[in-house]
Amino acid sequence: MPANAQSIILHQYDVSPFSEKVRVVLGIKGLEWYACDEPVIMPKPELTALTGGYRKIPVMQIGADIYCDSQIIIRELESRFPSPSVFVGGDKGLGYGIGVWTDRSIFMNTVTVVFGGMADGANELANEAFRKDREALTGRPFDANAMKMGAPMMAEQLRAQLDWIEHQLADGRTFLMGADAGIADASAYYNLAFARWVYPVSLKILESLPKVAAWEKRVKAIGHGTRHEMSREEALDIAKAATSTEKPHTDPNEPNGLKSGQRVTVMADDYGRDPIVGELVSSSAQHVAIKRTDERVGEVTVHFPRVGFFVMPS
Numbered sequence: 001m002p003a004n005a006q007s008i009i010l011h012q013y014d015v016s017p018f019s020e021k022v023r024v025v026l027g028i029k030g031l032e033w034y035a036c037d038e039p040v041i042m043p044k045p046e047l048t049a050l051t052g053g054y055r056k057i058p059v060m061q062i063g064a065d066i067y068c069d070s071q072i073i074i075r076e077l078e079s080r081f082p083s084p085s086v087f088v089g090g091d092k093g094l095g096y097g098i099g100v101w102t103d104r105s106i107f108m109n110t111v112t113v114v115f116g117g118m119a120d121g122a123n124e125l126a127n128e129a130f131r132k133d134r135e136a137l138t139g140r141p142f143d144a145n146a147m148k149m150g151a152p153m154m155a156e157q158l159r160a161q162l163d164w165i166e167h168q169l170a171d172g173r174t175f176l177m178g179a180d181a182g183i184a185d186a187s188a189y190y191n192l193a194f195a196r197w198v199y200p201v202s203l204k205i206l207e208s209l210p211k212v213a214a215w216e217k218r219v220k221a222i223g224h225g226t227r228h229e230m231s232r233e234e235a236l237d238i239a240k241a242a243t244s245t246e247k248p249h250t251d252p253n254e255p256n257g258l259k260s261g262q263r264v265t266v267m268a269d270d271y272g273r274d275p276i277v278g279e280l281v282s283s284s285a286q287h288v289a290i291k292r293t294d295e296r297v298g299e300v301t302v303h304f305p306r307v308g309f310f311v312m313p314s
């Protein structure tokens with residue numbers, strides 16, 4: 001199938017944990033998509049031409065609509081491809097909250113256990129350029145020794161949280177919410193996948209969590225849907241030729257009176273806080289879309305979730 005303005009393009013790299021969350025959702029929905037590999041460290045000129053400065057991975061592109069952050073990507077996939085839904089069992093919305101838990105708490109524990117647990121601390125994997133890049137990303141020193149010292153304590157934190165999952169699975173259910181896989185599974189799984197790729201020894205704790213270990217295999221077996229590859233240049237050409245499908249809309253319930261047409265700055269509230277400036281197209285409790293123009297890609301609309309991002313008049 002030749003790619004077009006309706007194709008799902010995932011700007012990603014293979015060992016990116018948050019990309020794995022999205023890839024599992026693509027698998028649950030059985031979708032066809034294009035992987036557009038981005039560099040692991042800055043500079044990422046093609047990615048930032050699309051996003052206006054957001055540098056994190058994954059970013060999803062459909063034509064001239066650019067979705068930054070796994071949460072808004074999943075929301076958009078659910079809206080465009082509702083069946084099968086990622087809201088399964090009794091989950092009607094709290095799945096995103098489970099994502100906040102896995103993305104902030106479990107992810108941070110896993111990173112320390114993985115990087116700090118390696119034989120020479122983080123130095124083994126992380127070369128000088130990687131360390132400098134992640135220091136710029138987080139605004140904190142990339143301290144291999146601190147991670148090495150913190151790893152044993154974080155292993156306890158990780159085990160305690162995985163033990164919650166063990167209990168969730170205690171009645172013999174296949175996936176976290178019951179018979180079908182959904183957003184909770186994709187969210188809770190990707191940290192284990194990351195640890196497996198980078199430092200599998202850290203998953204020795206699963207020996208005492210047999211239900212988690214078996215569930216991990218079941219989520220892995222879902223796969224990633226149908227993946228094709230796409231070059232960064234081709235992705236930019238598609239954006240340039242396409243027109244955003246987002247309609248202007250002012251939400252009357254915006255707590256601070258944000259209005260369509262207003263100039264705003266959007267930035268992540270945690271790490272990678274690069275500001276993105278544009279004109280507000282639409283917003284809701286869960287979504288903000290801004291349009292901006294770039295020499296290489298023309299006019300694009302960039303979408304962000306609200307949880308985890310600040311939107312400020314600029």
Ligand SMILES: N[C@@H](CCC(=O)N[C@@H](CS)C(=O)NCC(=O)O)C(=O)O
Binds near residue numbers: 015016057068069070
């Ligand atoms: N809240 C973001 C987090 C994304 C994130 O932290 N991604 C990592 C890779 S998995 C990243 O971008 N690291 C820096 C980089 O790759 O340049 C999301 O849910 O997508």
